[in-house]
Amino acid sequence: xxxxxxxxxxxxxxxxxxxxxxxxxxxxxxxxxxxxxxxxxxxxxxxxxxxxxxxxxxxxxxxxxxxxxxxxxxxxxxxxxxxxxxxxxxxxxxxxxxxxxxxxxxxxxxxxxxxxxxxxxxxxxxxxxxxxxxxxxxxxxxxxxxxxxxxxxxxxxxxxxxxxxxxxxxxxxxxxxxxxxxxxxxxxxxxxxxxxxxxxxxxxxxxxxxxxxxxxxxxxxxxxxxxxxxxxxxxxxxxxxxxxxxxxxxxxxxxxxxxxxxxxxxxxxxxxxxxxxxxxxxxxxxxxxxxxxxxx
Ligand SMILES: Nc1ncnc2c1ncn2[C@@H]1O[C@H](COP(=O)(O)OP(=O)(O)OP(=O)(O)O)[C@@H](O)[C@H]1O
Ligand SMILES: N[C@@H](CCO)C(=O)O
Numbered sequence: 001x002x003x004x005x006x007x008x009x010x011x012x013x014x015x016x017x018x019x020x021x022x023x024x025x026x027x028x029x030x031x032x033x034x035x036x037x038x039x040x041x042x043x044x045x046x047x048x049x050x051x052x053x054x055x056x057x058x059x060x061x062x063x064x065x066x067x068x069x070x071x072x073x074x075x076x077x078x079x080x081x082x083x084x085x086x087x088x089x090x091x092x093x094x095x096x097x098x099x100x101x102x103x104x105x106x107x108x109x110x111x112x113x114x115x116x117x118x119x120x121x122x123x124x125x126x127x128x129x130x131x132x133x134x135x136x137x138x139x140x141x142x143x144x145x146x147x148x149x150x151x152x153x154x155x156x157x158x159x160x161x162x163x164x165x166x167x168x169x170x171x172x173x174x175x176x177x178x179x180x181x182x183x184x185x186x187x188x189x190x191x192x193x194x195x196x197x198x199x200x201x202x203x204x205x206x207x208x209x210x211x212x213x214x215x216x217x218x219x220x221x222x223x224x225x226x227x228x229x230x231x232x233x234x235x236x237x238x239x240x241x242x243x244x245x246x247x248x249x250x251x252x253x254x255x256x257x258x259x260x261x262x263x264x265x266x267x268x269x270x271x272x273x274x275x276x277x278x279x280x281x282x283x284x285x286x287x288x289x290x291x292x293x294x295x296x
Pocket of ligand 2: 017018023024025136182185258
C-alpha cells in the first residue's frame with residue numbers, strides 16, 4: 001500500500017445521536033459541515049484551525065483529525081507521513097452535535113483518499129475505526145452515511161443501517177452558549193438500569209422508526225426515554241427545562257446527543273424560536289443531508 005495523492009479535501013456533517021430513546025443507537029446527519037484539507041508532506045505535522053476550536057485544539061500529532069488519519073493509514077498498511085492539516089470548523093464543540101465523530105470520520109475519509117487501495121478503508125472499516133476512537137457508533141454512522149441511521153455492535157464490530165425518513169422531516173436544533181463534554185455527560189449514567197426502563201425504551205425506539213418514516217402522530221410517544229435523559233438533567237438544568245417546556249407545548253423535543261443542545265424532531269414555529277433566541281439559544285434549521293462525509 002502506498003500514498004497516491006498528496007492532498008485531499010473532506011466535508012463532514014454534524015450529527016445528533018440518540019433521538020430520545022435510541023441511546024447509543026439512533027443518529028441523524030445535520031446539514032452543518034466541517035471541511036478539512038490534508039496534505040502529506042516530508043516535514044513535521046502542522047495544523048491550522050479556523051472557526052470552532054481555533055486557538056484551543058492541539059496543533060500537532062495530538063489533534064483528533066490527525067489521530068484519525070494515522071489510524072486510517074495504519075489500518076490500510078500505508079506509510080505514515082508528515083501531515084499539513086487545515087480545518088474549517090463550523091460544528092460547535094461539546095454541544096451534542098457530533099463534533100468529535102465528525103473529526104474522526106473526516107480524518108478516516110481523508111486517509112481513504114490518500115491511499116492506493118481505498119477499499120481497505122471501505123465504510124465498514126471506517127465505522128469500525130471511528131467507533132474505536134469514539135467509543136460508540138451512533139454519531140459516526142450518520143456522519144459517514146448521511147440521513148438517519150441505526151447502529152449496533154456485535155462480536156464482529158459495529159454495523160449501521162439507514163432509517164427511512166419521510167420527505168417533510170425538518171428538525172430544529174437549539175444550541176446553548178456553554179459546552180458540556182460527552183465524557184462528563186456519560187459519567188452520570190448508571191451502569192445498570194431496571195428491566196422495565198429497558199422495555200420502555202425498546203417500545204419507544206420501535207415507534208420512533210415508524211414516526212420518522214411518516215407516522216408523525218406517534219412522535220411524542222416515540223421520543224420518550226427512561227435510559228439517559230433524566231439521569232443527565234442535573235448536569236444540564238436549562239436543557240432539561242427547555243425540553244420539558246417544549247414537550248408540554250406538544251413539541252417532540254429531546255436532548256441532542258449527550259447535550260446540552262436540544263433537538264426538536266419538527267420545524268419549531270417562529271414564536272417559540274423567538275422566545276428561545278431571547279434567552280440565549282441559537283436556533284439552527286440544518287436540514288438532513290442524505291449523504292455523509294465525502295471527498296470534494
Ligand atoms: N473538529 C475537531 N478537531 C479536533 N478536535 C475536535 C474537533 N471536534 C471536536 N473535537 C474534540 O472533541 C471534543 C468534543 O467532543 P465531545 O464528544 O465531548 O462533544 P461532541 O462530539 O461535540 O458532542 P456529542 O458527542 O454529544 O454529539 C472537543 O473538546 C475536542 O477535544
Ligand atoms: N450516545 C452518546 C452520544 C453522544 O456522543 C451519548 O448519549 O452519550
